[in-house]
Amino acid sequence: MISRASKITIIGLGLLGGSYAKGFFNAGYKVTGIDINPDTIEYAKRMHWITEGGSDPSLAEGSDIVISALYPMTFVNWIKENQHYLKPGSILSDVTGIKRKVIDEINEVLNPEIEFIACHPMAGREYKGIAYADCNQFEQANFIIVPTEKNSERAIQTAYDIAKVLKFRNISELTPDQHDNIIGFVSQLCHVIAISLMNISDNPKLVDYTGDSFRDLTRIANINEDLWPELFICNKDNLVKEVDDLVNQMNYLKQQIIDENVDEMKRLMVQATARRKKFGKR
Amino acid sequence: MISRASKITIIGLGLLGGSYAKGFFNAGYKVTGIDINPDTIEYAKRMHWITEGGSDPSLAEGSDIVISALYPMTFVNWIKENQHYLKPGSILSDVTGIKRKVIDEINEVLNPEIEFIACHPMAGREYKGIAYADCNQFEQANFIIVPTEKNSERAIQTAYDIAKVLKFRNISELTPDQHDNIIGFVSQLCHVIAISLMNISDNPKLVDYTGDSFRDLTRIANINEDLWPELFICNKDNLVKEVDDLVNQMNYLKQQIIDENVDEMKRLMVQATARRKKFGKR
Numbered sequence: 001m002i003s004r005a006s007k008i009t010i011i012g013l014g015l016l017g018g019s020y021a022k023g024f025f026n027a028g029y030k031v032t033g034i035d036i037n038p039d040t041i042e043y044a045k046r047m048h049w050i051t052e053g054g055s056d057p058s059l060a061e062g063s064d065i066v067i068s069a070l071y072p073m074t075f076v077n078w079i080k081e082n083q084h085y086l087k088p089g090s091i092l093s094d095v096t097g098i099k100r101k102v103i104d105e106i107n108e109v110l111n112p113e114i115e116f117i118a119c120h121p122m123a124g125r126e127y128k129g130i131a132y133a134d135c136n137q138f139e140q141a142n143f144i145i146v147p148t149e150k151n152s153e154r155a156i157q158t159a160y161d162i163a164k165v166l167k168f169r170n171i172s173e174l175t176p177d178q179h180d181n182i183i184g185f186v187s188q189l190c191h192v193i194a195i196s197l198m199n200i201s202d203n204p205k206l207v208d209y210t211g212d213s214f215r216d217l218t219r220i221a222n223i224n225e226d227l228w229p230e231l232f233i234c235n236k237d238n239l240v241k242e243v244d245d246l247v248n249q250m251n252y253l254k255q256q257i258i259d260e261n262v263d264e265m266k267r268l269m270v271q272a273t274a275r276r277k278k279f280g281k282r
Numbered sequence: 283m284i285s286r287a288s289k290i291t292i293i294g295l296g297l298l299g300g301s302y303a304k305g306f307f308n309a310g311y312k313v314t315g316i317d318i319n320p321d322t323i324e325y326a327k328r329m330h331w332i333t334e335g336g337s338d339p340s341l342a343e344g345s346d347i348v349i350s351a352l353y354p355m356t357f358v359n360w361i362k363e364n365q366h367y368l369k370p371g372s373i374l375s376d377v378t379g380i381k382r383k384v385i386d387e388i389n390e391v392l393n394p395e396i397e398f399i400a401c402h403p404m405a406g407r408e409y410k411g412i413a414y415a416d417c418n419q420f421e422q423a424n425f426i427i428v429p430t431e432k433n434s435e436r437a438i439q440t441a442y443d444i445a446k447v448l449k450f451r452n453i454s455e456l457t458p459d460q461h462d463n464i465i466g467f468v469s470q471l472c473h474v475i476a477i478s479l480m481n482i483s484d485n486p487k488l489v490d491y492t493g494d495s496f497r498d499l500t501r502i503a504n505i506n507e508d509l510w511p512e513l514f515i516c517n518k519d520n521l522v523k524e525v526d527d528l529v530n531q532m533n534y535l536k537q538q539i540i541d542e543n544v545d546e547m548k549r550l551m552v553q554a555t556a557r558r559k560k561f562g563k564r
Contacts, residue, residue, distance in 0.1 A: 122493035142490055172490045182491045185483065190495040193475060196531035198554035200524075201467060207560050208424055208454045209464045211404035213472040214561075216498045221558040225551035229544045236539055242482075243536045247529050249478035254525045257518055262511045269507035272480035276503040278489050279496075 002161045004028055006064040011057075011078060013040045013050075015125055016095050017069030018133030021049040023166040026135060034059050040130050049133075057082040065091050065158065071227050072096045072234060076105045088113035091158045095121055097183060098234040099146045099176040107150065117155040118146040120179065121168065122187075126222040135166060143168035146179045184238030191228065192243060194221035284443045286310055288346040293339075293360060295322045295332075297407055298377050299351030300415030303331040305448040308417060316341050322412050331415075339364040347373050347440065353509050354378045354516060358387045370395035373440045377403050379465060380516040381428045381458040389432065399437040400428040402461065403450065404469075408504040417448060425450035428461045466520030473510065474525060476503035 002008070008024060009032040010017050021031045021044055033044050033053030044050040053059065057078070060066055066086060068075045075094060086092065092114055096102050099118050106116050123141040125132060143163040147156050156173075163171045174182065197214075198221040206214075232239055256264045284290070290306055291314040292299050303313045303326055315326050315335030323335040335341065339360070342348055348368060350357045357376055368374065374396055378384050381400050388398050405423040407414060425445040429438050438455075445453045456464065479496075480503040488496075514521055538546045 122491070124493060142492065144491060170490050172487075174491070182485075182488070186488060186492045186496040189479075190499045192532055192535055193479075193499060193528075194495075194558075195550055195554040196528055196535055197471075197475075198557045199531055199550055200527050202557070203464075204560065205454075206464070206468060207562075208452050209404070209426060209456070210424065210468045210561065211406060213476075213502050214468040216501055217472045217475060218554075218558050218561065219498055220495050221554040223551045223555055225548040225555070228551060229547040232539045232547065233542050233544070236542075239539060240536055243532055245482050246475075246478055247532065249481055250474055250525055250529065253474055253478055254522055257514045257521060260515050260518075262515075265511040265514065266507040268477055268481055269505045269510060272477040272500075272503040273505055273507070275480045275484070276476075276500050278486065279492065279500065280489075 002029070002065065002158070002165060004030075007032065007062055009034065009060045009063040009066045010050075010069060011035075011060070011066065011075075012069040013044050013053075013130050013133075014069060015128050015130070015132050016121065016123065017067075018044065018049070018130035019123070019135045019138070020067060020069060020095070020166065022047070022133050023135035023138060025049045027165045029165070032059055032063065043130050058085050060085045062087055063090055065093070065162070067162070068092070068094045068096075072098060072102050072230055076102065076109070079106060080109050083109075083111055083114065086111070086114050090114055091155050092116045093119050093159060093162065095119060097124070097187065097231050099179045101234045103146070103148060103176050107148075115152060115155045117151055117159045118148075118176070119159050119162065120144040120146060120183070121163075121166070123168075124187075126220050128224050128227075138166045138168050141168055143171045144179060145171065145173045146176055147173060148176065180235050181238050184235050184242045188232060188235060188239050189242040189246060191220055191223060192232075192239070193246070194218050195223060197221065284311070284347065284440070284447060286312075289314065289344055291316060291342045291345040291348045292332075292351060293317075293342070293348065293357075294351040295326050295335075295412050295415075296351060297410050297412070297414050298403065298405065299349075300326065300331070300412035301405070301417045301420070302349060302351060302377070302448065304329070304415050305417035305420060307331045309447045311447070314341055314345065325412050340367050342367045344369055345372055347375070347444075349444070350374070350376045350378075352376075354380060354384050354512055355387075358384065358391070361388060362391050365391075365393055365396065368393070368396050372396055373437050374398045375401050375441060375444065377401060379406070379469065379513050381461045381465075383516045385428070385430060385458050389430075397434060397437045399433055399441045400430075400458070401441050401444065402426040402428060402465070403445075403448070405450075406469075408502050410506050410509075420448045420450050423450055425453045426461060427453065427455045428458055429455060430458065462517050463520050466517050466524045470514060470517060470521050471524040471528060473502055473505060474514075474521070475528070476500050477505060479503065
């Protein structure tokens with residue numbers, strides 16, 4: 001387990017970084033916070049989630065564990081500009097939703113005395129900012145560790161420890177290729193659908209005619225437009241394929257409707273129902 | 283308001299019919315239940331949601347209000363075979379999710395001394411059967427009345443009264459064309475998406491890598507395969523157009539991702555976010 005004497009620094013106290021700080025604080029750790037927004041730092045201090053903090057990157061000096069909750073390419077730039085503050089032997093981790101590009105770019109620039117272990121907590125929300133920070137959601141959420149052949153056992157273990165301290169429900173390991181492939185499907189494709197559904201109709205009365213289905217399928221259409229174009233572009237190859245796969249599936253079902261092929265529709269529905277049962281009630 | 287001395291009969295005590303019976307019982311009404319399954323009748327009696335019931339259609343005799351919660355074409359067949367039990371001057375209503383075909387077929391066969399007023403409570407669930415009956419959900423749900431030029435004020439008022447007794451959140455009126463068009467979008471298209479998403483991948487480990495997005499978008503993939511092919515086929519023209527519209531929207535967004543057109547992606551996301559806000563938190 002991570003020693004409570006460790007210096008833990010979180011860079012970027014938004015929704016996820018703030019939730020991490022809160023989770024570490026609740027588990028009895030001291031956290032240093034770095035954020036460009038002084039109001040965010042003040043909020044985190046007032047809540048006692050961080051013991052020290054500010055916008056100065058030198059606050060990361062002497063840290064044993066540094067976790068970035070910045071947007072992917074902002075994180076890469078932060079390393080380029082500020083990694084001289086990081087202690088040799090320290091572990092650097094992240095929360096970004098795409099991995100191949102982040103890992104490649106970081107491994108290209110990172111001082112080899114510092115080890116980066118990529119992590120993806122599947123606990124994003126359709127809101128942004130520290131005011132929405134909530135570490136209780138982690139107890140229902142998956143945590144994916146994305147090691148490469150460059151990673152030591154110690155760094156991978158630290159990633160497990162982070163997930164355990166924050167009480168994630170389930171911890172898995174995937175390769176960077178597997179991660180970006182699966183996330184293109186279970187997360188990014190779903191966001192493409194939700195955005196597209198909301199952009200089809202500008203009927204302002206729609207809210208009076210909807211059931212839960214439409215509300216469920218569009219919850220994540222409330223999306224952070226500063227983050228997601230970057231996530232989509234960094235995973236372009238997978239995401240384009242996923243959109244094409246879904247379009248093919250939908251067109252196939254459409255054809256069964258046109259042909260009034262009830263048997264094949266039933267087969268598709270029975271298969272969908274059986275597979276969905278594994279995911280639990282919601 | 284509906285008099286508590288009225289005889290109210292509900293045909294088909296599944297998820298929705300059972301919830302209706304429970305709702306009327308809670309509001310102090312006496313309900314007669316008709317269902318082909320004796321276990322369902324016994325359950326409804328044991329819960330006191332119905333005062334009398336059985337499988338015999340003659341139980342509907344003397345009813346002031348008859349509400350069918352049968353599948354659309356089963357309902358039409360029920361009328362053909364059993365409408366001689368219905369009292370002249372009585373009101374007949376339904377809960378089916380498609381309207382043009384149901385209204386057309388019923389108006390073709392129904393004794394003109396009985397008046398049919400079409401209703402669509404937007405309160406389906408991804409489960410079936412009376413054991414899932416729950417009238418509390420109506421307080422969050424929309425209720426759509428679908429009158430035609432044949433309907434009297436008295437019948438339309440009875441539909442409003444049903445919705446009010448059952449405590450629906452919001453009551454609207456739509457024409458049959460408007461109804462099927464909007465429902466093709468907000469309900470049926472969402473079900474096509476959920477089914478298609480679940481049928482893309484048979485990876486049994488997916489559950490360990492998902493966040494809430496995928497769970498939200500596939501909740502309704504747990505679908506009643508006996509009901510939905512009929513709903514899809516009865517609204518084929520609208521649904522095919524909705525699938526095509528969504529495919530076009532998704533392909534447009536895909537092209538912006540391929541072109542790395544961040545500005546246009548942001549515009550689409552900002553528009554989606556603004557529209558989604560009207561639908562509230564969930």
